[in-house]
Amino acid sequence: MPQSALWEPAVPAKNIPASNVGEYSSYFRNSLNAMFREEGEERNRFLQQLQEDRWTADRIREELDKAQDAESLGTVMRKLRRRIMMGLILRDITGSIEFAEVVQVMSDFAEAVIQKTVSVHAVELAERFGVPHSSLGVPQDLLVVGMGKLGGRELNVSSDIDLIFFYDEDGECKPTERFPKQRKILTNREFYERLSKKIILAISDITYDGFVFRVDMRLRPNGDSGPIVGSSEMLEEYLMTQGRDWERFAWSKGRIVSAPVFTSQEQFENQAKTLKDIVRPFVYRKYLDFGAISALTDLHAKIRAATKQKALTGLKNGTNVKLGRGGIREIEFIVQTFQVIRGGRNPKIRERSTLKALDVIAKEGLMEPAKVEQLKQAYVFLRNLEHAIQYVDDQQTQLLPDNSEQKAKIAAMMGFTPEVLEEQLKEANNFVADSFDAIFQTKSDETADPWPIGWERGDEASRPALVELLQMKGFFKPDEVASALLGLTRLRTFRMINPSAKERLIKLAKKVISNIDNFIAPNKNKISKEELIERFFNLFGAIAGRSTYVSLLSQYPQAMLKVGKVLGASKWATDYLIRHPILLDELLDERITYVDDYTPVDTTGYMDRTRDRLAQVDENDQETRMNLLRECHHARLFRLLIADLEGRFSVERLADHLSALADSTLEIAIEEAWKTVPGIFREIPKFGIVAYGKLGGKELGYASDLDLIFLYDDDHPDAEKIYIRFARRLMNWLTVTTSSGVLFDIDMRLRPNGESGMLVSSLDAYKKYERNEDGTGAWLWEHQALTRGRFSAGDVDIGREFEQFRKEILAKPRDPKETAEEVLKMRQRMRDGHPNTTSLFDVKHDQGGMVDIEFMVQYLVLAHASEHPELMNNFGNIKLLSMMEEAGLLPEGRGLEIGDAYRRYRKFQHEFRLNAPDSIPVRVEREEFEQEIALVKETWNYVFPSDIK
Missing domain, CATH: 3.30.460.10 (Beta Polymerase, domain 2)
Structure with missing residues (x-):
């Protein structure tokens, strides 16, 4: 590594007095004002208490144990978080706490919150449904796996917590001596689905007292489309058949952070061991897995592209200390590379903490100790900077702003002048980036261009060779695609842009042709390659004259992939993106x-x-x-x-x-x-x-x-x-x-x-x-x-x-018969206004469809709200149908059935509209909804008997 890449960490001089901390952290200032009013303590005394607070795991648990039930727990957790955060901010800015203690306290707090929340809500559910048991009659507990920095016990101050929920095996809930009542028999999965949702809401919901943690569940099997909780068997099958490389890296941080509620300590550890035995061989292979470097390189390239894009668009003005070049993530990737490559043979290197893992890497001789020491110093510096950025507004951000006033405040919190901070950050970034590049050498993938000469100029003579190429790439209608390609180059907007923009657009078109299969959404609305090409080229035509968007898609493959997924999934989304191409910027925003x-x-x-x-x-x-x-x-x-x-x-x-x-x-x-x-x-x-x-x-x-x-x-x-x-x-x-x-x-x-x-x-x-x-x-x-x-x-x-x-x-009393007659007249006028002469079923307007359900609900409200005032609440059709059943206005079970029919109609209508213009009626073969149609008609005749029609 060149000597110029080395850096000398400056010694910070933190001299901000406690009384001035609020000038640097608006979160601290606002919280101090709120707590001062609530607790009535004198400000200086309170600041002194914050300075003296030492939050151990035991003390945190003692505070949480003051909660008597789920409702009070929510308040206790949020107020405790605020006090802990204020103490950390005060002590860090005034220079009386080190990085290690900050992340230790936050990790202890998160772990205690999870365990207490699981316990309180699991007990409340068990009091109604009993306790989940295995097929052998052994009680089971929810296993909460903390991923990311929580798993590594290095949680930052405004971090979300990455969680995954599991239980040992399928079975049913049973009453126990401690929980003898059982209102309804639930499967283990049903019990834990309810529990998981309660946990997420209890921790992440924003109330008057704020939130506890933002909860991110995207690392679970199948991501956002997967079940919220799964069994160990489900996880094993998933990892064996679908587990991806990036999930290996994510699981290297995974750690069970929950505790026994229904089981003994031994039973809990046995269930945890089952889970660990499934994950370990997936993450750590028995051989030296050098193939992991390629996978991590690809992952890193996508992350770096997403970060650079924000600078391109100007939406994110600043330096990302986590994801940017030479940032926190690159240090983590260096560590994970050694772990995944060698962890199968060397268990010592599986350490979840980044700093502790670096120590092991040095001890095992995998990197020079001096370089490891500098990486550790760079990591602590960058993490401290990340904390200072987050102290400002308690926002989950790693962006050091370009604004000179904001940067000066952050520099002061770090104990530096803005100039020193900028120089330190530059040197640290260069050192980390050089260290990373020394490990992740990329291979050249230059290949001969098989595309015919002249097509990019719209030359018709290139068509035969172009058709042949497209046929080789698997297109069923290559001539149509060739026409689309040539047509793109003949657009007025294409002809008017500069040569470099044309070259980028041509490369985009080639990329789309070569990777078209990656953009096709695997759903029942799957479209042809040719149709997707048309959508892509319509978008390209719309942005051809806007160099910013062409550059974005050219330089950032992650954005291109997401665009392709959007275009492949929905015609309506395609048209929306074409009308508003500025939304391309949104595709690389993490919050999306x-x-x-x-x-x-x-x-x-x-x-x-x-x-x-x-x-x-x-x-x-x-x-x-x-x-x-x-x-x-x-x-x-x-x-x-x-x-x-x-x-x-x-x-x-x-x-x-x-x-x-x-x-x-x-x-x-x-x-x-x-x-x-x-x-x-x-x-x-x-x-x-x-x-x-x-x-x-x-x-x-x-x-x-x-x-x-x-x-x-x-x-x-x-x-x-x-x-x-x-x-x-x-x-x-x-x-x-x-x-x-x-x-x-x-x-x-x-x-x-x-x-x-x-x-x-x-x-x-x-x-x-x-x-x-x-x-x-x-x-x-x-x-x-x-x-x-x-x-x-x-x-x-x-x-x-x-x-x-x-x-x-x-609530006005109405004659049911007269009301029914008027409602039926209006319904007939609507039918007359939407005639359907086809054999297809119009989901919205035909008899047995959505409007019939809506009219039944509206009639029953008008005719019976005077006797059943609860029906006046605007709860939506599905909820009202259930309430009408409870009120005896519908046969037993019918409210739920009609609600399910209405839900299915709405789902179909929604999916239909995503790929069809509003001018096309939502119609389908009647067999698709045969049962629903019959059920709605039968209910219609019940609500509107023949003697009032």
Whole structure:
């Protein structure tokens, strides 16, 4: 290694007084203010207590044991985390704690939290269902495996925790002496699925007191698409048949972090041993496994590409101390290379801690001790820098910002001037990168180019050779693909770009042709290679003139792979990406994979980030602000779309997220549009948006329009004039097409008096119309629509008034027969408006379909809410069907059956729409839903007997 790559670690001089720590860490400052108010302690005394706190594993467990039940445990854990974090921040910034103690405390805390959470929730479940047992009658416990830095006991201060859940073997729950009651017999898997979900929610849910840890489950078998918990047998089969190289590296850190709850210590250790015996031969081969270098090189290349992309797009301005060149990850890869290559023959090297493993590597003579010592120093320096970055806002980030003011604060927390920090980081990065490159030598893969000459210029003479090449590559319609390739080079946008951009685009096209099989999604909507090529080239045509996006896809294979997966999975997603190519930036953002069925529906972060970005734009620049709101909304929706395409959502949970996103975007649009109205007389409008239809019922899809009405409740003399003006401005914000696209399609026809009515109504006028006391107001079908009405955004007092009034209207006693007659008339009008002359089944509009279910629910609410007020709650059709069964309005078991039918219809409709335009009705062979159709029709006749039709 060149001498210039060596570095001399500078000695930090941490001299920030405890009273000034809040100036450097906003998290510390905010937490201190909160705790000071809550506990009533004098600030200086409290700071002294934080300075003196020493958090051992035993003390942490004593604090957690103060919780009496699951509810109190949530509060205790969150408050304890805050206190521990504050103490670590204070002691680290003031120079009274070392790196080793910081990660030890965080790891001890995480382990204690997991064990306590498992215990409390497992006991609560056992009190209802008994204890899981093996086939031999042995009780079983949940095995929680901590991966990553938790597994290595090197957890950082704002890290998520990577967990995987297992149990020993399949069986059933049984009552025991300690837990004699059994409300229902559950299989072990059912028991542990419930327990796993409770654990994740208990630890990661954001409450008033914050969260405990972000929980990442993506390392489990089959990732986000795999079961949340599995048996040891399932893991063994998975690792033998599907285990990938990167999972070997991940499992090298795996460690069981749970403790016995139902079993003895010996039984628990036996179950743990079974799991370890499965994992060990998968990670560590009996021979020297030099093939691991190639796999790690590929993995590293992808990680480095993802990191560099952020600098290319300008979205991430700063230096990534973890994933960047010469960062933390490269030190970890150096260690894992030696471990995976030699760990099968040398158990000493299997040490999970990076620092301890480096010591073993030096002792075993695998690297020079001096170099190992410098790697250890570089690792501690980079990890300390990572902590300082995270101390600022308690964010899971490793990005040292370019902003000079922010960087100066982080440097001060490290005990350096900004100049010294920058020099130290540069030298450390160079040393680590050189060490890494010395191990990971890459091979040249230059090969002769088999592509015919001239095709990239659109030369028709190249077609025969091009067709022959494409035929060799397995295309069934090579002439069509050749036409697409030649057509790409003849596009006006292609001809106008510079030669280097053309060369990159040509290389992209070649890459797509050569790797087309890798992009085909393995699902029932599998498309042909030729169709996928068409989607790719449509995208290339859209971005040909945008060198940033062409460069992104050219230089970063991870982005290209993700684009291919998106295009291969969905026509709707393809069109969405073509309309909004800026979303290509999202494909390499790590946070895009964080959302799944178990992620809380929380848009607080989205709203905060959007408002922060809007705050950086001139308030008079309305066009830019409108574009920015659209870009933020599109990015959030795209993240949900990616998670959906990867199979991480149920349709119901996706709709929850999409509905919450719409609500939040409407909220911000209200704030923004109000500022643009001349003559406003108050800072915040007394204005609210009520959602009907899909948004009202929280069943929103990607392309659903929004059925809205606007209300105000303001006694200002100019209120009507101002709010009409405001409503028009708001509609403009929501519906106008800008250079960044459109937000929503809005349907206002459900407002009082429909299309002839005013765009916005006072709350009193709305109530008068809905009560219809003079016979000129709302029809019954409007009250039918009100069953799905919900306050969406705006003034919370209006929202509260609306919800109360909605229940008043729905609670009115109605004659069931007269109500049924009106509902049936409306249903017939809808059928007449959607005729189906084919033999196919229209999932939405045909008899026995979705609309029939929705009409039954709405009728039963209108006809019986006066006797069963719980039906007035807007819980969604599936929940209401269950409640109607409980109320005796449906036959026993029927509410659940119809709910399942509705769920299956929605799932099919959703999957259909992902690959078909909205103009095509959702139709399918009737045999696909034969049972559901019959069941819905039978229930329809039960709800609407012949004597009232």
